[in-house]
Amino acid sequence: MEIKRYKTSHRWSVATVHNGVAYITGQTAKDTSSNLYEQTKQTLEKIDEILADLGSDKSKILMATIYLQDVTKFQEMNKAWDEWxxxxxxxxxxxxxxxxxxxxxxxxxxxxxxVD
Known part of the structure; x- marks a missing residue:
């Protein structure tokens, strides 16, 4: 049983791959001064980069969990998500x-x- 860890620190790995499945830790925007729509776009770009490094892409995502500071702004996040x-x-x-x-x-x- 092989487990691959990606960008590992003492506390966590950005991703862990086992049995053809990548588990990617919570990703956030680089620029936290921007609005929810922009932060969501930045976060999704980071996920694209990680997936590419792991030999996958967004068409192979099985499950996503999204945490919002303010769920009443759900539509801003959804706009970026739907575009992506x-x-x-x-x-x-x-x-x-x-x-x-x-x-x-x-x-x-x-x-x-x-992941392939």
Whole structure:
């Protein structure tokens, strides 16, 4: 049984791959001064980069969990998500309100994806 860890630190790995499945830890925007729509776009770009490094892409996402600082702004996040999600490959998804460690982080996204 092989487990691959990607960008590992003492505390966590950005991703862990086992049995053809990548488990990607919560990703947030680089620029937390921007609005929820922009932070979501930045976060999804980071996920694209991680998936590419792991030999996968957004069309292979199995599940996404999205945490929002303020769930009443759900539509801003959804706008960015809808522009990004692969046509015909929408994953199972949950979106809930949750406080981030950094109050400037308006969105955090965790994904599980198939890898080749």
């Amino acid at each position: 999600v692969a046509e015909g490959a929408a994953p199972a998804r949950a979106c809930i309100e949750g406080a981030a460690n950094n109050p400037a982080e308006l969105v955090e996204i965790i994904v599980t994806a198939a």
